[in-house]
Amino acid sequence: MSNLRILVATKRVIDYAVKIRVNAAGSAVETANVKHSMNPFDEIGTEQAIQIKEALAKSKTGTAEIVVVSCGPVKSQETLRTALAMGADRAIHVDSDEELQPLAVAKLLRAVVEKEKPDMVILGKQAIDDDSNQTGQMLAGLLNWPQATFASKVELGDKSMTVTREVDGGVETVKTPLPAILTTDLRLNVPRYASLPNIMKAKKKPLAKFTAADLGVDIKPRLQTLKIVEPAKRQGGKIVESVDDLVDKLKNEAKVL
Amino acid sequence: MSTPTRYRVIALYKQLIYLGREYPAGADYFHKKLKGAFMKNKDLTDPAEIQKRIDLGDYVCKEIEAMYHINKYRAMKKRYYEDAEVENIQAKLENANWAQGSGSSATQSSPRQ
Numbered sequence: 001m002s003n004l005r006i007l008v009a010t011k012r013v014i015d016y017a018v019k020i021r022v023n024a025a026g027s028a029v030e031t032a033n034v035k036h037s038m039n040p041f042d043e044i045g046t047e048q049a050i051q052i053k054e055a056l057a058k059s060k061t062g063t064a065e066i067v068v069v070s071c072g073p074v075k076s077q078e079t080l081r082t083a084l085a086m087g088a089d090r091a092i093h094v095d096s097d098e099e100l101q102p103l104a105v106a107k108l109l110r111a112v113v114e115k116e117k118p119d120m121v122i123l124g125k126q127a128i129d130d131d132s133n134q135t136g137q138m139l140a141g142l143l144n145w146p147q148a149t150f151a152s153k154v155e156l157g158d159k160s161m162t163v164t165r166e167v168d169g170g171v172e173t174v175k176t177p178l179p180a181i182l183t184t185d186l187r188l189n190v191p192r193y194a195s196l197p198n199i200m201k202a203k204k205k206p207l208a209k210f211t212a213a214d215l216g217v218d219i220k221p222r223l224q225t226l227k228i229v230e231p232a233k234r235q236g237g238k239i240v241e242s243v244d245d246l247v248d249k250l251k252n253e254a255k256v257l
Numbered sequence: 258m259s260t261p262t263r264y265r266v267i268a269l270y271k272q273l274i275y276l277g278r279e280y281p282a283g284a285d286y287f288h289k290k291l292k293g294a295f296m297k298n299k300d301l302t303d304p305a306e307i308q309k310r311i312d313l314g315d316y317v318c319k320e321i322e323a324m325y326h327i328n329k330y331r332a333m334k335k336r337y338y339e340d341a342e343v344e345n346i347q348a349k350l351e352n353a354n355w356a357q358g359s360g361s362s363a364t365q366s367s368p369r370q
Contacts, residue, residue, distance in 0.1 A: 016332055040333055128336075186333050193322040196272050 002062035002158070006049045007118035008088065009109055010042040010070045012079040013129040022228050029129070029228065038079045041124025043086075043191035044184040049122055050087040051189060052156060065089050067116055071108050073097050077207065084202035085194035091207040092116075096219060102130075104212075104219035106138035111215035113143060118179065120161070125150055125183040136183035146176035149183040262307055269314040270295055276321045281328070 014020060015035040023030045038046075046068060053064035068083040070076040071094040080091035094108050113121060126133035140147035148154075148163035152171070155162045165172045166185045194202075212219045240246045251257045270291070277287035301307050 016329060040329055128333075186330070186337065190326060193276075193325070196268070196275050199275075 002056070004052070004056070004062065004064040004120065004156075005116065005118040006052065006064055006066050007109075007113065007116055007121045008042070008046050008049045008066060008068045008083065009105075009121065009123045009135070010046065010068055010079050010083055011039045011124070011127045011129075012036050012070060012072055012076045013039045013127050016040060016128055022230050026228060028225070036075065036078075038082050039124050039127045039129075040191075041126060041128075041184050041186070042079075043124075044186070044188050045122040045124050045182075046083045046086050046088060047189045047191040048151075048154060048182075048184060050192070052154075053087070067092060067118065069094065069109065069112050071096060071100050071105050080207060081199070081202050082194060084205045084207075085199040086192055087198075088205075090205055093207060093209045094215065095209055095211050098212075098219060099221055100219060101221050101223055102132045102134035103138055103222060104217070105135050106142055107217045108212060108215060108219065109135070109139050110142045111217050112210075113139075115215075120178060120180060120182060121145075122182045122184065125185055136181050140181040143181075145179055145181055147181040147183070148174050148176055149181075150185040151182050152185045152187040154182065154188070259304075262304070262311075265311055266295075266307070269311060269318075272318055273314065273321075276318060276325075279325060280321075 013036060014029070014031060015037045018035055020034075021030045022028075046066075049064070049066045049068075053066060056062040056064050066088040067090055068080055068088040069092040070079050074093075074095065076095075077091075077093050080093055084091055092112060094112070100108070109121070121136075121139065123136040123139070125136070127135075136149055137147060139145075148161070148165060150166045151163045152166045153164035157175075160175060160177050161180060161182070162173065162175045163182065165174060166187065238249070240249060247257065273291050274288065277291060278284050280287040298307075298310050301310065
């Protein structure tokens with residue numbers, strides 16, 4: 001009988017459908033009064049943990065406890081509630097109003113791992129706001145754990161996992177012992193939508209709070225953003241009179257020929 | 258309508274309101290249509306008919322969830338994964354033999370009288 005503890009890391013990001021704008025100062029993306037939600041790759045991670053738990057329960061070969069963690073301001077608790085509503089068992093909020101860069105998050109997660117001692121940590125491959133694709137890898141380095149990133153399929157074995165990874169140029173299958181780090185790719189699963197009754201139930205599930213100071217972690221940013229600029233505006237299309245005119249424009253103005 | 262059915266109908270209504278918040282055409286539009294659909298059926302008494310409507314409501318819930326998922330999946334795929342077909346077409350355009358070199362006749366305008 002295996003009893004797994006799975007730690008799932010999630011991030012509250014600006015919703016994917018929002019048209020983002022640079023703020024008036026030109027220093028960051030505007031986040032006030034903008035819709036936020038859980039990072040899509042983290043939704044896939046939460047879903048994967050729940051599917052592992054359900055598979056273990058169905059085959060009666062074990063149990064799993066899903067602990068979901070998020071590092072960020074107080075509003076990150078909304079993201080945690082979403083994960084609890086999907087099916088996680090308890091939540092941990094690492095409270096910080098400071099900017100948290102991937103290295104800081106990895107260090108905070110290491111502290112949480114040392115507290116919770118999970119068998120597996122699942123993260124999204126990257127966050128859709130900073131697109132760093134670093135936190136999972138850094139965490140594996142800090143913990144000296146094996147990592148399987150860009151997972152599109154996961155099979156659990158006895159104290160091991162076999163992961164199919166999506167890499168440039170194809171697909172790679174790796175097997176690692178547990179405990180290990182997993183980062184999710186888009187094709188891993190289809191995240192469930194939490195139903196209203198589950199959202200109500202989620203309010204009763206435990207949510208623990210810590211600060212970076214409680215965990216003894218230095219979260220000072222190592223990278224400084226110098227400038228943020230919106231991409232150049234798309235120019236309007238032109239209508240051409242003839243094929244020769246089109247070729248002429250492609251050659252001389254667009255310079256693709 | 259019996260109390261358990263009444264409870265189910267109200268739960269269905271609340272679930273649809275919750276799902277409708279992110280409706281692409283607007284949460285208000287969705288809410289109007291939702292209320293209209295429920296009000297149209299408020300005087301039903303036949304349990305079989307009521308059950309049919311509840312089943313339709315469940316079906317609509319699933320359809321909305323599927324739509325939200327497909328929209329998100331498509332957006333993520335477009336942003337993070339190279340579209341092989343588009344790349345092939347661009348490569349073909351660049352390598353076409355009528356585009357190579359400056360002496361190609363295609364780049365000279367034919368004289369127009």
